[in-house]
Amino acid sequence: MRYLGKKLITLIMTLFLVSAAVFLAFQIIPGDVVTSILGTEATPEMEAKLREELGLTEPPVKQYFHWIGGILRGDLGVSYRYSRNMNEMMPVAELIGDKLPVTLWLAAFSFVLILLISLPLGVIWAKSANPALDAVLGVLTQASMAIPSFFLGILVTYLFGIVLHFFVPGGYVSYEKDFPAFLGYLFFPALSVAIPKIAMTARFLRNSMLTQMGADYVRTAYGKGCTRRRVMYGHVLRNALMPVVTFLGMIVAEIVAGSIVIEQVFGLPGIGRLLVSSVNNRDFPVVEILILYITFVVILVYFLVDILYRVIDPRISEK
Amino acid sequence: MIRVENLSVAFDGPEVVKNVTLEFHDGEILGVVGESGSGKSVTALTLMGLVADNARVTSGRILFDGQVLLEAGKPRDRGLYRRYQGEKMSMVFQEPMTSLNPTQRVGLQVDEVLRLHTSLSPRERKEKVLESFRAAGLSEEERIYASYPHQLSGGMRQRVMIAMAVILHPRLIVADEPTTALDVTVQNQIIRLLKSINEKENNAMLFITHDLNLAKRICGRIAVMKDGCVVEQGTAEQIFLHPRQEYTRRLIQAVPGRVKKNRSLEERREPGESLGEPVAEVRNLSVYYRESGNSLFDRKKHRCVVQNADFEIRQGESLGLVGESGCGKTSLAKAILGMNRDVEGKILHHTLRPQMIFQDPYSSLNPAGTVGWLLMEPLRAQSAREGARPMTKEDMKEAAYQMLRRVGLEDSYFHRKPSQLSGGQRQRVSIAQALITKPGLIVADEPLSALDVTIQAQIMELMQGLQQELGLSYLFISHDINVVYRMCDRIMVMRQGKIIEIGDTEEVFREPREEYTRQLLAES
Known part of the structure; x- marks a missing residue:
């Protein structure tokens, strides 16, 4: 319980630091939101008026706390760039509302694919005494690790979309309308994000298992009369999973980043394009919220990994 | 009848076990003694069917009650072996720290033997495991059952291993250096336990060790191995009193018995010359160990690991420091070397910075x-x-x-x-x-314990020679009382962070003042 409390404090502190860092970054990097909105032909009076409206005349510290206070009250602020109609700016919540879930679902889907494919693959690979399989998997994983996700996305689109017609490139159904169909459309993008990570994880698990198989307790297990299968699943696997769990936790952030890239390749309406254009337009309320969201999700996953680690390794919880 | 006949084993290179024949009798402990690399462990692992896959049996066979378990030229029959492993033959390993699965409760690990070889109900199995724990001298068996290996001490883990080995009353127990990784006092308990199990169960036992003294105490018969061959085999008495082979004689001589080879400081001193000047003085020294907390929020704990140590090391002397692991020997040594600054009290050095010889080269x-x-x-x-x-x-x-x-x-x-x-x-x-x-002072922390006996003797001679040649002083840390007796002029006994006794080696050995010292001496 005390542990959970500590983790929670860490989580809040991290979010706070990240928000401050992003805010600071937009203070420092060159470019002005007012010029970016009004264009270069605006009069100084118009600029001053807009500046006033956006609250940019306040000192930065005050601006920051104003913004944070809003978030805590559930008000994510308004976009500087997009407007709902002539008189009203677009609220950030509305802007990202239906885009963020697409990206997060894509990331989650690839993570599940990584787990479902890499773990059995790693175990089979470690168990196999077949040199041919060993060589094939070695080359295959090496190659998949080397190919960048976006290029893999293009290959997948060509092969499964255009040649084999497994899916319609560019097709999409909203997750609110038909969730199973939505997941269907996410499958190939998710696979593109997942393949390099699957290769890494499978390799990692295999090596970890091979290392564990030389451990003394494995000899003890054989000495009891355990079959190889029993030694593998009853003793080696759990011990071998410990470093793999840490590794999986570390690649979560990469998977989210990979999803943002890949959704552009497959034309999915995620946050990728919005994020890029918002950075270009100095639309920092949008960027800030997106980054905070992603940070929150990533930290949450780290937290879950930490708990999982404690479940697997009894030695941790007592230190 | 269990027999190893003319067994030869090779890995990728030449044979590491050559024509070894061993016979096991009920109720008898057979000791196999040899230095590292002599092939004793490979012999045991081959017998148990646990040797690495790249091992080839190039000659001979293994017989177990009329059944041929293994024969040269034929692949190992794992299915056949599995019926014997754990049930008719079992093994206790050297490292109790790593021989148990770190992520499984030890009760379940012992239980697995029963799951594999019997059809008992879960409740019967648990009852039997607890009974086996008691037989292995573990009290609080319910707590042990639910513990993970890291929650138990080395001695307790070894008892768990023994409980696992004896639970099905096997015909043969193989113990490969079962006490080498343990403290002296715990070593003796484990040895006594193995001996009593052997007497009670009347089974055969193979006891592998590099320590001839140990073999002498527990084994009925002894086989001496060198370079993969059994060079001599006989009753313990024959081996010790009438060794036939030169190598056996060398092994026996190398064992540091209670023979004083070194003259004491008093004798070495010329008449009229006073005791050597101190090279280092330790005055009222306490050493602390800062347990680093889990994170920012934990308070740092300050534990006193050495309390009020007060002694000096004189020019040209060897001061022995003995005690069980965890008693603060190494912390004290580190403080003297200046590697631990979390101290109270004074350390005065009268020569150049002291240097250290480590345990594991x-x-x-x-x-x-x-x-x-x-x-x-x-x-x-x-x-x-x-x-x-x-x-x-x-x-x-x-x-x-x-x-x-x-x-x-x-x-x-x-x-x-x-x-x-x-x-x-x-x-x-x-x-x-x-x-x-x-340097004038050398701190040697268990400098011999990672070495074979014959090598130990050579290193001891070297250290003594250098001492006389260069007028060195040694602070000699060891758990081996016999080594300390042979090497040291004075001896210092530590227990739970306190120096409880310090004095001339001869005197301490003749008339120990403290009960604890008496125990330590009696047990080695």
Whole structure:
């Protein structure tokens, strides 16, 4: 319980630091939101008026706390760039509302694919005494690790979309309308994000298992009369999973980043394009919220990994 | 009838076990004694069917009650072996720390033997496991059942291993150095336990050890192995009283019995000469250990690991420091070397900085450097220190060569790497490294315990020779009372952070003042 409390404090502190860092970054990097909105032909009076409206005349510290206070009250602020109609700016919540879930679902889907494919693959690979399989998997994983996700996305689109017609490139159904169909459309993008990570994880698990198989307790297990299968699943696997769990936790952030890239390749309406254009337009309320969201999700996953680690390794919880 | 007949085993290279024949009798403990690399463990693992897959049996066979378990030229029948492993034959390993699965409760690990070989109900199985724990001398068996290995001490883990080995009352128990990793007092408990199990169960036992003294105490018959061959076999009495082989004689002599080879400080002293001047004085020293908390929020704990130590080390003497692991020996040594600054009290050094010889020459020498580089390293460090007289590279080289010769290594070793040296040669390099800056005091932390007996004797001789030649003082830390007896002029006994007894070695051995000292002496 005390542990959970500590983790929670860490989580809040991290979010706070990240928000401050992003805010600071937009203070420092060159470019002005007012010029970016009004264009270069605006009069100084118009600029001053807009500046006033956006609250940019306040000192930065005050601006920051104003913004944070809003978030805590559930008000994510308004976009500087997009407007709902002539008189009203677009609220950030509305802007990202239906885009963020697409990206997060894509990331989650690839993570599940990584787990479902890499773990059995790693175990089979470690168990196999077949040199041919060993060589094939070695080359295959090496190659998949080397190919960048976006290029893999293009290959997948060509092969499964255009040649084999497994899916319609560019097709999409909203997750609110038909969730199973939505997941269907996410499958190939998710696979593109997942393949390099699957290769890494499978390799990692295999090596970890091979290392564990030389451990003394494995000899003890054989000495009891355990079959190889029993030694593998009853003793080696759990011990071998410990470093793999840490590794999986570390690649979560990469998977989210990979999803943002890949959704552009497959034309999915995620946050990728919005994020890029918002950075270009100095639309920092949008960027800030997106980054905070992603940070929150990533930290949450780290937290879950930490708990999982404690479940697997009894030695941790007592230190 | 269990027999190993003419067994030869080879891995990828030449045979490491050659024509070994061993016979096991009910109720008898057969000791196999030899130095590391003599093939004793490979023999045991082959017998148990646990030897690595790349091992080939090149001759002979293994018979178990009329059943041929293994035969040269035929692949190992794993299915057949599995019916014997755990049920009719079982093994206790050297390292209780790593021989249990760290992520499984020990009760379940013992239970697995029953799940594999019996059809008992879960409740019957648990009852049997608890019973086996009691038989292995573990009280609080319910708590042990639910514990993970890291929650138990080394001795308790070894008892769990023994409980696992005896639970189905096997015909043969193989114990491979079962006490080497344990403290002296715990060692004795485990030895007694194994002996009583052997008497009660009337089974056969194979006891593998490098320690002849231990073999003498527990084994009825002893087989001495060297370079893969059994060079001599007989009753323990025959082996010890009438060894036929030169090698056996050497082994027996190498064991540091209660023979004093070194003259005591008093005898060495010329008439009229006073006791040596102190090279280091430790005054009312307490050493603390800061337990680092889990995170920012935890309060740091301050634990006192050495309490009010007060003694001095004199010029030319060897001061022995004995005690069980965890008693604060190493913390005290580190404080004297200045490696632990969390201390109260005073340490006065009257000579150059003391140097250290470490326990494990396999891990204490940087594997990337050559011997010459390693020897010159302390000189480079010394030259770089402020105010020191810088040495030229040629001078350093010369000093390194001189030191090599001094520790009995040829010049050609200068360009070798530690991986190309044997354990004894590495420890010689360690010693040379410690001596090259010409310190007056050497702290040696278990410098022999990673070495084979015959090598131990050589290193002891080297250390004594160097002491006389250079007038060195040693603080000699060891758990082996016999080694300390042979090496040291005075002896200091530590228990739970306190020095409970200090005195002339002869006197302490003759009339120990403390009960604890008496116990320590009696047990070795």
